Each structure stands twice: as structure tokens, then as C-alpha cells.
Amino acid sequence: MDLSQMDLMEVFPYAIDLVAVLLLALGIKGLSKVSSARSANGLAALALGLAVVGLLVQLQPGSTAWLWIAAGTALGGLAGLITAQRVPMTAMPETVALFNGCGGMASLLVALGVALFQSSEPNLVSRISIVISVFVGAITFSGSIVAMAKLQGWLDTPGWTQSSLRHAVNLALAGLCLVGAIGLRIEPSGWALWLLLAASTLLGIGVTLPIGGADMPVVISLLNSYSGVAAAAAGFVVGSQLLIVAGAMVGAAGLILTQVMCTAMNRSLVSVLFGGALGATGGGGSGASSDAGYTRITSCSAEECAMALEQAERVVFVPGYGLAVAQAQHSLRELSKLLEAHGVEVSYAIHPVAGRMPGHMNVLLAEADVPYEQLLEMDIINPEFPRADVVIVLGANDVVNPDAKTDPTSPLYGMPVLEVDQARQVFVVKRSLGAGYAGIANALFELPQTAMVFGDAKAVLNGLLTELRGMGVGKTPAGSAAKGKT
Amino acid sequence: MSSLSEALWVLLLGSLLGLELIGKVPPTLHTPLMSGANAISGITLLASLTLIAQANGNQALLLLGALSLGFALYNVVGGFLVTDRMLAMFSRKPKSKSNSNANPGGS
Numbered sequence: 001m002d003l004s005q006m007d008l009m010e011v012f013p014y015a016i017d018l019v020a021v022l023l024l025a026l027g028i029k030g031l032s033k034v035s036s037a038r039s040a041n042g043l044a045a046l047a048l049g050l051a052v053v054g055l056l057v058q059l060q061p062g063s064t065a066w067l068w069i070a071a072g073t074a075l076g077g078l079a080g081l082i083t084a085q086r087v088p089m090t091a092m093p094e095t096v097a098l099f100n101g102c103g104g105m106a107s108l109l110v111a112l113g114v115a116l117f118q119s120s121e122p123n124l125v126s127r128i129s130i131v132i133s134v135f136v137g138a139i140t141f142s143g144s145i146v147a148m149a150k151l152q153g154w155l156d157t158p159g160w161t162q163s164s165l166r167h168a169v170n171l172a173l174a175g176l177c178l179v180g181a182i183g184l185r186i187e188p189s190g191w192a193l194w195l196l197l198a199a200s201t202l203l204g205i206g207v208t209l210p211i212g213g214a215d216m217p218v219v220i221s222l223l224n225s226y227s228g229v230a231a232a233a234a235g236f237v238v239g240s241q242l243l244i245v246a247g248a249m250v251g252a253a254g255l256i257l258t259q260v261m262c263t264a265m266n267r268s269l270v271s272v273l274f275g276g277a278l279g280a281t282g283g284g285g286s287g288a289s290s291d292a293g294y295t296r297i298t299s300c301s302a303e304e305c306a307m308a309l310e311q312a313e314r315v316v317f318v319p320g321y322g323l324a325v326a327q328a329q330h331s332l333r334e335l336s337k338l339l340e341a342h343g344v345e346v347s348y349a350i351h352p353v354a355g356r357m358p359g360h361m362n363v364l365l366a367e368a369d370v371p372y373e374q375l376l377e378m379d380i381i382n383p384e385f386p387r388a389d390v391v392i393v394l395g396a397n398d399v400v401n402p403d404a405k406t407d408p409t410s411p412l413y414g415m416p417v418l419e420v421d422q423a424r425q426v427f428v429v430k431r432s433l434g435a436g437y438a439g440i441a442n443a444l445f446e447l448p449q450t451a452m453v454f455g456d457a458k459a460v461l462n463g464l465l466t467e468l469r470g471m472g473v474g475k476t477p478a479g480s481a482a483k484g485k486t
Numbered sequence: 487m488s489s490l491s492e493a494l495w496v497l498l499l500g501s502l503l504g505l506e507l508i509g510k511v512p513p514t515l516h517t518p519l520m521s522g523a524n525a526i527s528g529i530t531l532l533a534s535l536t537l538i539a540q541a542n543g544n545q546a547l548l549l550l551g552a553l554s555l556g557f558a559l560y561n562v563v564g565g566f567l568v569t570d571r572m573l574a575m576f577s578r579k580p581k582s583k584s585n586s587n588a589n590p591g592g593s
Contacts, residue, residue: 025503025507034514038576041569048531059536065538065548068555071556073555076558076559076562080565080567081564081567084563089572092572096565099561099564103561106531112550113546117547224520231529232497238533241493243530246527250504250526252502253504254523257508264513353513357517358516360517
């Protein structure tokens with residue numbers, strides 16, 4: 001083999017890696033703009049594909065290796081394909097958590113493989129890398145799975161996790177991790193590795209379990225950042241610069257995104273991580289009362305609500321988590337079409353953290369074909385509320401709580417909220433008077449202009465549709481084909 | 487593999503790049519961005535492939551590698567597809583992106 005050929009063979013993987021890094025960076029950059037987001041996503045996928053091809057050319061795996069690669073690819077690829085197509089848009093936060101946990105698991109398994117079976121004696125750097133990879137990978141995995149289970153409602157927040165006992169438990173677990181890490185320095189595979197693995201896994205659970213549902217998006221975003229760190233650590237373990245760059249990039253970008261989300265929710269990262277669930281037991285403020293605290297609730301039927309809608313000129317919908325759970329976005333779209341045909345001006349007020357993740361509500365409403373220009377962000381819609389005749393709050397709670405502006409003792413105090421209390425008439429569609437995600441009583445419900453419409457968001461919306469059609473709104477006679485009006 | 491200091495430089499510069507890449511994101515895109523970044527972190531699959539290719543016939547190592555490849559690929563394939571599904575809904579209305587993302591730096 002002559003020299004020029006050697007050069008080419010050595011330069012080729014570097015060139016591929018560089019192109020892949022460039023595309024990844026462009027991909028992440030593009031994902032933060034609406035116009036370029038979709039193509040940027042494709043670009044990032046292309047970059048990953050390119051990196052895989054480049055690596056395979058470089059590694060030249062044997063036939064046995066190919067067999068295992070094919071097996072792993074078929075398994076993971078197929079499962080990913082099915083999950084991505086089947087999962088409903090409402091379950092997006094859980095899904096991201098699940099994917100993220102699997103990414104952490106992958107880093108963990110790589111580190112385990114190297115630690116247990118590497119033939120050569122590992123040096124200090126690779127031992128440290130293994131420690132970080134196992135530690136972060138295990139926390140990412142167990143934390144993500146707990147986050148998913150909590151979002152799915154499979155797991156509650158146990159009482160003991162709200163006492164300060166949890167700090168002691170987590171500190172003890174962190175101490176055990178440290179012992180394992182130091183032990184690993186002496187002996188690369190053995191008791192220390194398993195201690196580190198077990199303690200990190202438990203630590204991931206212990207840290208995530210006390211966090212309330214409302215804060216879960218921040219946690220998922222943070223865990224997402226961790227999985228980047230885990231990937232970078234795996235890059236050190238196997239010696240891949242591309243992995244280090246990509247992992248570091250995702251880790252840092254994830255951290256920024258976490259910070260952006262915290263700002264949108266007016267929470268600090270520290271209080272999310274160590275403050276326990278908002279408004280749960282323990283040291284909560286006076287606002288943390290249960291539903292028994294409500295005294296001046298007015299409730300009304302769908303019929304009364306429909307009559308108010310029929311006479312309104314401007315209607316604002318405030319969709320929230322309850323709408324997502326009830327899968328009512330399509331019914332909502334139908335209702336607003338009917339009202340528009342009746343000459344009513346309809347808009348949607350979108351709180352930055354409406355739904356269960358920032359931006360989640362935009363995705364759900366886009367799925368239901370709601371025109372983009374009707375989705376108004378908080379800063380734009382807030383001055384408009386005094387002009388609104390009717391506001392319908394659909395399964396949102398904390399993001400419309402006026403206490404956040406007026407009551408300094410409320411745990412929500414300072415959080416930017418939608419000022420629906422400025423509107424002439426407010427209907428709150430809610431299943432029951434149970435406290436919201438954050439477990440805090442809502443002063444809005446007791447205001448004189450507020451009426452509660454109890455029921456599942458979808459059922460109520462369909463009830464409203466029937467009532468309005470019965471009144472002849474939209475010029476569609478009652479009982480005739482629902483599709484008649486556009 | 488290159489030297490440690492080289493790898494540390496790569497780590498440092500990669501982190502700085504990541505910090506700079508997303509300055510302001512409209513809230514609309516938080517969910518897709520999170521899920522897209524998450525898919526990229528599945529790049530661990532490169533490590534899994536390396537593990538398998540260098541296993542030298544060690545069955546346990548091959549199995550671990552394949553498992554890890556499966557997990558990573560689940561993250562990658564699922565993540566990119568689900569992100570695309572979300573973003574496809576936004577791009578259905580290309581005519582207007584004026585209103586809802588006009589002031590990302592507000593509040």
C-alpha cells in the first residue's frame with residue numbers, strides 16, 4: 001500500500017465525522033426556528049446516518065459482528081418505528097422520557113461491556129469515563145422511567161418523598177456512588193462496578209420521585225441534557241471524538257432549553273430539583289388548601305354556556321392539560337368553526353407551559369387544524385382579555401390563577417399567568433373541583449363572573465355543539481348532518 | 487484514539503457550540519426541539535457499533551453491544567420520526583408564522 005492511499009484511508013473517517021458534526025450543529029440550530037425546523041430534523045437524522053456509515057467503513061466488522069448489528073438494528077429500529085407512529089400526540093412528554101431513558105441505557109451498557117470484558121488493562125482516563133458513563137447513564141435511565149411512569153399516572157408521589165428524609169436518602173445514595181467510583185479506580189470490574197450501578201439507579205429514582213407532575217417537563221429536559229453527557233462519556237470510553245462533540249452539544253443545548261423552560265414557568269432549577277412537589281404536604285404556603293376550601297362556586301349547564309356563546313362577539317379559548325387528556329382538540333376546533341360561521345371572533349390563548357410541556361398545546365391544536373394565526377401567546381392575548389365577552393377555560397388551572405399576580409403567599413406568586421379574570425364572563429370546564437397539577441386552590445373559580453361547567457372537556461364541547469346547533473347557530477338545522485357547515 | 491488533551495478540547499468546544507446554538511426558541515418549538523435533541527443523543531449507537539465490531543467473538547460482549555445498539559436505535563429512530571410527526575403539523579400552514587412566534591423573548 002503506497003503512501004497516498006494510506007492518507008486517503010486515514011482522512012476519510014475524519015472527513016465524514018466533520019461533515020456529520022457540521023450537519024448536527026446546523027440541525028440543532030434549525031430546530032429552534034419554525035420555518036426551518038422540519039428540514040433541520042431531517043438534516044440531523046442524515047448526519048447520524050452518515051456517521052454510522054463512516055464508522056462502519058472504518059471498523060469493517062466481521063460476519064459475526066454484522067449478525068449482531070443486524071439483530072440490534074432490527075429490534076431497536078422496528079420498535080422505534082412502531083412507537084413513533086402509534087403514540088398519540090397527547091402522550092408526547094412520556095414518549096420523549098422513554099426514548100431518553102433508552103439513550104441513557106445504551107451508554108450504560110457500553111460502559112458495562114468495556115468495564116467487564118475489556119482485555120487490556122484500562123488506564124485512568126478510561127476508568128473515569130466508565131464511572132461517568134455508568135453513573136449518568138443509570139440516572140438518566142431510571143429517572144426517565146420514573147418521569148414517564150408519573151406522567152402516565154402509574155406512579156404517585158409517596159408521602160415520605162416530601163419530607164426532608166428524601167435528602168438524607170439521596171445523600172446516602174450519592175455517597176455510595178462515590179464509594180463505588182473510588183472502588184472502581186482500584187479494581188475495574190467487580191463489587192465496585194455493581195455498587196456504582198445500583199446506587200446510581202436508585203439515586204435516579206430518588207431524585208425524580210419527589211418532583212411533582214407540573215415540574216416534570218423541566219426534569220425531562222434536564223434528563224435529556226444528561227443523556228447527552230452520557231453519550232459524551234461513552235465517547236471517551238470507546239474513544240470517539242464525534243460522540244464527544246455530539247454528546248457535549250446535546251448536553252449543553254439541553255441545559256439551555258431547561259433554563260428557558262424554567263424561566264417560562266417562573267421556577268428556578270434548584271427549587272424544581274430539591275423543592276419537592278409544588279403545594280404538596282409539608283412546608284407549603286397558605287395557598288395549598290384542598291378543594292374543601294371553595295365556598296362561592298357557581299356551576300352552570302352546557303345550555304347556559306351555549307347561550308352566552310351565542311350572544312358573544314369575541315370568544316377566547318384557554319386550552320390546558322385537561323383538553324389534552326380528554327383528546328378534545330378536534331371537538332374544540334369544530335366548535336370554533338361553528339362560532340366563526342356565526343360571526344364570532346375566536347382566538348386561543350396559549351400559555352408558554354400549557355399542556356404538559358412547553359409548546360405541547362401548539363402541537364395538539366396544530367394536529368386539529370387550528371389556524372396558526374389564532375394561537376396567541378400570553379403577551380399578545382393578555383391586553384385583549386378585557387375586550388373578550390366570553391372566555392372558556394378548558395382543563396387549564398394554574399396558568400389562569402389570579403393569585404399568581406395578587407397573593408404573595410401563594411406558591412404560584414410571580415408566575416406569569418393568563419389574565420382571564422379581566423374578561424366579562426368566564427366559563428371553566430373542569431372534571432371536578434380537585435386541585436390542579438400543582439395542587440393549589442384557584443381564586444378564579446370563586447369570582448362572580450366565573451361559572452364552572454363540570455365534565456370531561458370533550459363531552460362538554462360536544463354538548464355545546466349540540467346546543468348551539470339546536471339554536472340554529474351556523475344555520476345548520478338541529479339533528480341534520482354535522483358536516484354541513486364549513 | 488487521539489490523546490486525552492485533544493479529546494478534552496473537543497469536549498470543551500462541543501459544549502460551547504451547544505451553548506451558543508439555541509439562544510432564543512419560541513415556546514411553540516420547545517417540545518419538538520427537546521425531542522429532536524433527544525434523538526441526537528442516541529448517537530451513543532456509534533459506541534455500541536464499536537463495541538460489537540471489536541468484540542473479537544466474545545459472546546457476552548456481542549450481546550451487550552447488540553442490546554445497547556437496540557436501545558440507542560430505539561431512541562434515534564423513534565425520536566426523529568416523532569419529531570417529524572410533530573413538525574409536519576406546523577408546516578401544514580406555511581403561509582403564516584407571524585403571530586405566534588413573533589416575540590419569543592417576551593414576558
